[in-house]
Amino acid sequence: MNLRQDILFFFSGLGVFNGLLLAAYFLFFKKVRTFTGFLLGLLLLCLSVRVGKSVFLVFKPDLAKIYLQIGLSACFFIGPTLYYLIKSIQEHIVAVPNYWKRNFLLHLVIIVSVGTLFTYEKHPELWGPYFIRIIYFQWFLYTVAAGVKMKEVFVKLFNKQEKLNLPEQFQLLLFTGNIIIFTSYFLSLLNIQQGFYVSGPLSFTFILYISILFLLKKEKMDTYIFTMQDRYANKKIGDEQANTLVQKLEQLLQEQKLYKDPNLKLNDLSKKINISGHQLSQLLNDNLGKSFSTYINEYRINEACKMIIEQPNLTLEAIGYEVGFNSKSTFYTTFKKIRLTTPMAYKEKAENIL
Structure with missing residues (x-):
């Protein structure tokens, strides 16, 4: 690799590494765990795995097919996780609705079944032309659904009559970041410009650091979104x-x-x-x-x-x-x-x- 490739690999890989660390924090190490925090951790994990696959594929073209399959499988959960994360923030979900669990389980069963029966290693002709497009289409549909869910946020943003509150700002950051990353990969899929494939990991790194700075500067975010506000919150009401x-x-x-x-x-x-x-x-x-x-x-x-x-x-x-x-x-x-x-x-x- 030349110097330019070294720099691209460093910054792209750094974003993936930090994304995995942040995902682990929300999933396993945060003292007070909430469903919203869990979904954020899951979204970061899926994005990190998907982007990580891109980083290694660009700089190591002979990457084993199993890693390509894992990256694309993680991509299958980005859309649903984003949608339910937005919904969770808006509706202050504490107890996870059963139909959410069933939907995630259905996605898991589908991707595991398809991945087991038709591995990328043995059926690249299916993954390239078909499965990838299905996964991206599903990601697109959930992104549209998340956008519809955020309609009131957009109205408030463009009317400029009142400021967005912290949860609304965070939703906008999540949604915008998802749009940028999805667009990068989608344009690459259409072979419009191969450079867009590299911009996906770079966009993720950039957006991740903006998100971290946003969370660090907004001390009230923990109160608004990620923690229970009182010691009785985790106890069922009689x-x-x-x-x-x-x-x-x-x-x-x-x-x-x-x-x-x-x-x-x-x-x-x-x-x-x-x-x-x-x-x-x-x-x-x-x-x-x-x-x-x-x-x-x-x-x-x-x-x-x-x-x-x-x-x-x-x-x-x-x-x-x-x-x-x-x-x-x-x-x-x-x-x-x-x-x-x-x-x-x-x-x-x-x-x-x-």
Whole structure:
């Protein structure tokens, strides 16, 4: 290797090494472990393995096929992990939903089964033209899903009416970094320019160090995202206490209609019933099987349905804003998700009944 290649290899390899160290920290050595921290560690691990494969392949073209297969297999988990990490940060997930576990298990079964039956060593003709494209397409789909999940963050970013909070900034950093790395590999896959394949590892190194600096400078990140805020957070709330809290919560929302506040946060509501944000998240997950956003949005949609019937002169957009949504599109999307129909169809049906 010449001097230029030595420098590229050094910086690319350094990013992979530090990525693995950081992944190990979040997965195994962090004193207070959370599901969000675990997902971040898993994402760093998958990216480090995938990027590591690229580094060694570029500077050691005769790399054994098993290492290529391991790198691509890790790539199969980048998209799902990114999506669930974004979702976990937004919805303050404490207890891991069962369908998340089933989805990860399904991905594991698929990649292990395919990798065992059709190894890269014996079936390079399948991995090159087909499997790689399937893996990248799956990565792309999950990236799009993560982008849709972050719609409110983008709206807030481009409107510039209020600053992004720490969790939103971190989501944006994760998503942007993923886009840059994915684009580098995708352009290389299309043979647009071979240099893009090398830019993937370099991008990862650059983004990793920005992330580390971001975490070091933002002391509150640990409180917002990676740790439980009180010593009771890891303990399951007793059934009797849970029932009392649920009743108190429902009474509070029905009487004060707090869900109409578009800026209502988990911690804002938890303070009203004298528990921590993590305890409220745990209460909703364990006892109602819902995330905070789903729970609040159900109240908003129920109120919207009531207003559609009782105040037919109001526009649907006005009703959406009145019940607590920040945008017309979010109102329509959430309404259809919960009621399995559009606001307009619901209004027409209500008018026909009346």
